[in-house]
Amino acid sequence: MTVSDLVIARAMFGTTMAFHIIFATLGIGIPFMILISELLFLKTKDQDFSIMAKRWTKAKGVLLGIAIPSGTIAGVSLSLLWPGFMEVIGRVMALPFQIEIYAFFIEALFLSIYVYAYDRISAKARIISLTLVTFGALASGVLISNVHAFESTPAGFRVENGHIVDVDPWAAFFNPSFYVTAGHVALTALMTGAFVMGATAAYKMLRNSPGSRSYKFHSKALVMSLVTGGIIALLSSLNGHASAQHLHEYQPEKLAAAEGLFETQSHAPLLIGGTVDPDTQEVKWGIEIPWALSFLAGNSFDTVVRGLNEFPREHWPPLFVHTMFNGMVGIGMYTLLIAVLGVFWIKFLKKEAVPKWLLWAVTLSGPLSVLAIEFGWILACTGRQPWTIYHVLSTADSVTSQTNLGTLYMLFVLVYLLLGVAVIAVLYYYFKRHPLMNDLSNQTDGDDKNYTVH
Numbered sequence: 494m495t496v497s498d499l500v501i502a503r504a505m506f507g508t509t510m511a512f513h514i515i516f517a518t519l520g521i522g523i524p525f526m527i528l529i530s531e532l533l534f535l536k537t538k539d540q541d542f543s544i545m546a547k548r549w550t551k552a553k554g555v556l557l558g559i560a561i562p563s564g565t566i567a568g569v570s571l572s573l574l575w576p577g578f579m580e581v582i583g584r585v586m587a588l589p590f591q592i593e594i595y596a597f598f599i600e601a602l603f604l605s606i607y608v609y610a611y612d613r614i615s616a617k618a619r620i621i622s623l624t625l626v627t628f629g630a631l632a633s634g635v636l637i638s639n640v641h642a643f644e645s646t647p648a649g650f651r652v653e654n655g656h657i658v659d660v661d662p663w664a665a666f667f668n669p670s671f672y673v674t675a676g677h678v679a680l681t682a683l684m685t686g687a688f689v690m691g692a693t694a695a696y697k698m699l700r701n702s703p704g705s706r707s708y709k710f711h712s713k714a715l716v717m718s719l720v721t722g723g724i725i726a727l728l729s730s731l732n733g734h735a736s737a738q739h740l741h742e743y744q745p746e747k748l749a750a751a752e753g754l755f756e757t758q759s760h761a762p763l764l765i766g767g768t769v770d771p772d773t774q775e776v777k778w779g780i781e782i783p784w785a786l787s788f789l790a791g792n793s794f795d796t797v798v799r800g801l802n803e804f805p806r807e808h809w810p811p812l813f814v815h816t817m818f819n820g821m822v823g824i825g826m827y828t829l830l831i832a833v834l835g836v837f838w839i840k841f842l843k844k845e846a847v848p849k850w851l852l853w854a855v856t857l858s859g860p861l862s863v864l865a866i867e868f869g870w871i872l873a874c875t876g877r878q879p880w881t882i883y884h885v886l887s888t889a890d891s892v893t894s895q896t897n898l899g900t901l902y903m904l905f906v907l908v909y910l911l912l913g914v915a916v917i918a919v920l921y922y923y924f925k926r927h928p929l930m931n932d933l934s935n936q937t938d939g940d941d942k943n944y945t946v947h
Contacts, residue, residue, distance in 0.1 A: 499889055501898040502574045505905055507874075509567050511867055512909045516560035517637075518866050521630045521679070522686010523553045524604075528623040529721055530714075535616050541710050542717075544932045549690065550608060551927075552920060557604070559916050563909075577891035578881045581657065585650045586643050588662045589636040596636060600629030631679055638678040641873060642670035646743050647882050673732070673739045680729040681869065684722055685862040688828055691718030691835075692859025695852040697929075703846035707929055712847070715855065716839050722858075723832025730825060734789065741790035744883065745799040747876040750810040751818040752786055753779065754800045761786040761798040766819055769812040774802075776815070810876045817872040824865035828858050 527546045534542035572579055582590075603625040611619065649665025650657050694714035701708040740748040748754075753769040753776040754761055763786040767779025787796040801809055831854050838844055838851060877883055881891040 498896050498898060499892050501902055502892045503888070505898060505902045506567075506570050506574055507871075508902075508906060508909065509563070509570050510870065510874075512913070513560065513563040513567050514866060514870055515863055516556050516563060517634060518682045518685050518863070519556050519689060520553070520560050521627070521634050521682035522684070522689065523549055523556070524600075524623060524627045524630055524686075525683050526686050526690045526718065526721065527553065528620065528627055529717060531616070531620050531623055533717065535620065539713075541713055541933075544710075544929075545714055547611075548924075548929070548932065551923060553604070554608070555916060555919050555923070559912055563912065566905075573895075574893050575881065575891045576893055577886060581882060581886060582640065584657050585647075585660055585662065585665050586640060588666050589639045593633050593636040596629050596632035598629075600626050600633065603629065631682070634678050634682055635675040638674055639666065639668075639671055642674035643668050644880075644882050645674075645873075645877055646670040647885050652885065669743060670739065673736050676732045677729070677736055677869075680725055680732055681866060684725040684729055684828070685866055687718045687722030687725060688855075688862040689859040691715055691722055692856045692862075694718060695847075695855035698847060699849060699852050699856070706933055710929065710933065712839065715847070716836065719832045719835040719839075719855070723829060723836065726825060726829040726832060730829065733822065733825070737789045738791065741796075741798065744877070746801060746804045746808060747810055747814070748790065749799060749801045749804075750812055750814050750876060751872065752798075753812065753815045754786065754798060755802050756800040757797060757803055758800065759787055759795050759797045760784045761790075761796075763789060764815075767815075769815045771809075771812055808879065810878050814872050814876045817868045817875070821865050821868040821872060824861045824868070828862060828865075831855055831858050 527549050530542045530546040530549070533539070534546065603622045606614070607619055607622040607626065614622070643665055646669040647665070648668040649661040649663070651659045691714070694711040697711040698708055698715065701711070737748065740751075750769075752761075753764050753767070755774040760783070762784065763782040764776045764779040765782065767776040769776050784794045786798055787794050790796050790798050831851075835847070835851060835855055838847060879887055879889070881888045
């Protein structure tokens with residue numbers, strides 16, 4: 494096994510997950526937004542919310558069609574590229590994979606009921622169906638991400654003379670990272686779905702005149718998305734604080750790499766921005782907030798935070814995770830600020846027209862939210878290197894012995910490019926052929942009327 498083979502294997506699986514996580518995340522966030530719109534329709538009897546739910550459901554269906562094959566590829570890649578890792582997972586941590594099958598079944602079953610029996614069930618039954626769709630999607634995401642949690646804080650087994658003994662699958666399942674990781678995955682997925690829907694509404698408002706029927710429709714979607722996204726962004730930031738404390742306790746070298754901290758110290762500063770230089774052991778061009786890292790890690794300025802120099806150099810994570818951490822946190826703060834500004838302008842100032850600069854800022858929040866998801870997973874997985882299972886199994890010992898993976902990797906990239914172009918084209922041409930005004934023109938009073946999309 495050469496270094497290049499290991500790097501290619503990591504790049505191949507990393508590319509697979511970077512592609513799949515977009516659809517997995519939106520597969521959680523969009524059903525939640527559909528559920529919110531159906532709840533508002535039930536409360537207000539405003540048919541605009543019903544139309545939102547139906548149109549967003551079309552997008553959910555297209556994205557699910559890509560999420561299924563990309564998720565299948567990710568599962569196959571685990572088995573083919575990381576047999577050493579899968580051997581441990583098969584003996585200790587198979588439970589989440591087994592339960593996830595049922596979670597996906599729930600999601601698919603009730604999504605089918607919602608889509609195909611929409612006209613035959615009551616509004617409350619549709620809400621029950623969507624609740625179960627959202628629950629199934631959330632459960633799938635949490636269960637799969639729990640494997641990552643186990644990698645970071647392995648539990649429920651011992652290694653004795655090279656053999657796995659004393660296996661307790663439930664202890665492995667409820668490993669120390671379970672609750673923090675599950676909370677973060679759920680909140681960020683819901684937040685991303687809200688801001689992607691809000692970004693879509695803001696972009697449509699930019700293309701329509703204030704006061705027009707379409708502008709008013711998308712304004713309702715914008716407010717709903719910003720309120721939902723803002724609340725969840727605030728909860729996500731609180732969870733992020735808990736995550737930092739968790740890293741301080743269980744993965745101190747990851748926290749040190751994320752903050753570019755080399756020397757163990759109390760009253761440790763928080764460094765924002767800049768690049769980490771391992772030779773000079775400093776963060777260049779970073780903004781330093783005195784004592785903030787110690788407080789973040791332990792709710793006290795006296796908290797001692799361990800630096801990278803306490804660990805062997807070969808156990809240091811790649812130091813670019815500092816940039817990933819800053820990008821993730823920065824985008825989270827940006828989306829929260831945009832949500833507050835947008836809601837304040839529309840709901841409190843009672844302005845009918847939203848300024849273009851604010852609409853462009855909201856439009857930007859959608860792709861930035863997806864990018865934050867990517868940054869977060871790079872930080873979580875790359876920050877654990879050189880370990881596949883923290884302090885138990887190294888990445889080099891996990892990888893396949895198969896060589897010459899470069900050609901296969903290029904084919905994988907080509908497949909993902911084709912799938913990405915295909916999903917964008919399908920969404921574009923579907924909504925171009927089924928414009929919003931068609932739905933609005935069919936709008937009538939009453940929630941028992943059948944409003945089909947023509």
